[in-house]
Amino acid sequence: MSQLFWNVLLVAAATLPGVATAGGPSTCQVIAAQMPDRVIFPSDSAYNVAQSSYYAGxxxxxQPGCIFMPRTTDEVSRFIKTAGPRNGPDAKFAVRGGGHTLWKGAANIDGGITVDMRLINGTVLNADRSIASLGAGGRFGDVYHSLKPLNLTVLGGRVPSIGVGGFLTSGGMTFLSRRYGFACDSVKGYEVVLASGKVITVTQASYPDLWLALKGGTNNFGIVTRFDVKTYASDGMWYDLVQYNYTESVLQAQATELSRFMKPGAGFDPDAMMGFFFDYAGGQFFLRNALWHTGGVRNPPVYKPFTEIPNFGSSGQLLPVADVVDTFGANIPPSTPRAYQLDWSFINPPAKVYMDLFKIHQDGIKALAAKNIDGIxxxxxxxxxxxxxxGTPSLFGLQTGRTDYVMMxxxxxYANAADDAVVIEGINAIVQAQKKLLRNKGYLIDFVYANYADKSQGVYQSWGFENVAKLRAASRKYDPLGVFQKKVTGGLKVFF
Incomplete structure (x- = not known):
């Protein structure tokens, strides 16, 4: 870069919004001078629109110093080449896709730069339609609808607003996960911008260590701009949301059928994915089953024991995946004032253990409700x-082929930040009691699933020492200066 160009850039940057450092213009100003119309400052109306689009309060x-919204991989590379070498808090950055992760700092930053990937969002099929290339800033609702006319689907989120980038780099539980594994197991290639600004295509053949690390390693190695994922034929899937009266007998029946459903053996159906929801709102408990089946059949027999539990009626339908996601997603609010979330996994236990877990939940929620938390x-x-x-390479520390792992x-x-401490304490008390029960009975496993976890849960530690070592080795090799450890302050870090 010539000295004349650099001087012109400094003059242009000085006229832009943002706080200049003692040594010259801010990083936001420099980026805006290089790539006009890609940087949003707090004084711009689009800033508040972007901020309000996050799911959790x-x-x-x-409050980032600015928001950078690239449209191309080259623009992401130019950003890294500029921001990476700069020092100071204004050069730190976060990377966001769908913005659905709940905890503070996962995909936003105070004072630095938020790299908002949502304009890199296309879905492109290869010639034989076996691979879909997904822009990292896309949302799965749009991906599914683009594939719907072709009777194709991908391993993706179950709510329309779930972002491609965060979901696929953190693992990804999907409708097809009982047959094909986590969504990251379907990724054949990644387009990645490294800390140097170099753009590489990562496959199992070209960069096997980085390809493996990206299967759950989130933002520790670079910014992924494209995912090449396998497609799957889909003529439709069965979806039913069954609601039940909250009674002890219904809970007992659910515990019995959950234990039966998850018992390994000849009854295993790889197309069957379900969720049992035991919810509390407005002073009451509610029970629901979401029943999904990807085999293209109506009223799949595997769910008959659940639908025979006394309920308020069934409305099961055979629908395209895109429509299932829209229908199920309509049950979830578009945003929440405050939120806190924990997950844990274990080996399927007898029905009695499920009932003990449900009892801990009931008692803990009643104690939490007594705190009078607004909107809980x-x-x-x-x-x-x-x-x-x-045979699938994985860093999660889970036994491959095992069908009896359960996740809770x-x-x-809730409504107010003033209740953060009491909610966190109350939820942790419930979860720790449940995990203690499972541990004492020999069912708890170490694995923590990144997409649902809170930062406090030690996600990477739960995958095992050897797998953490592989993540760290990839970080040192592809980001030797630690840009994504030091400058990207949010997200899960492999050096914890």
């Missing part, structure tokens, strides 16, 4: 864990 409350809603979800196909997830939504 914890993310919306953060708690969702307690039990669902099958993904089944990683045998507890999410609290």
């Amino acid at each position: 914890q993310a919306r409350d953060m 809603f708690v969702e307690f979800l039990t669902q099958p864990q993904a089944v990683i196909p045998r 997830l507890m999410t609290a939504a």
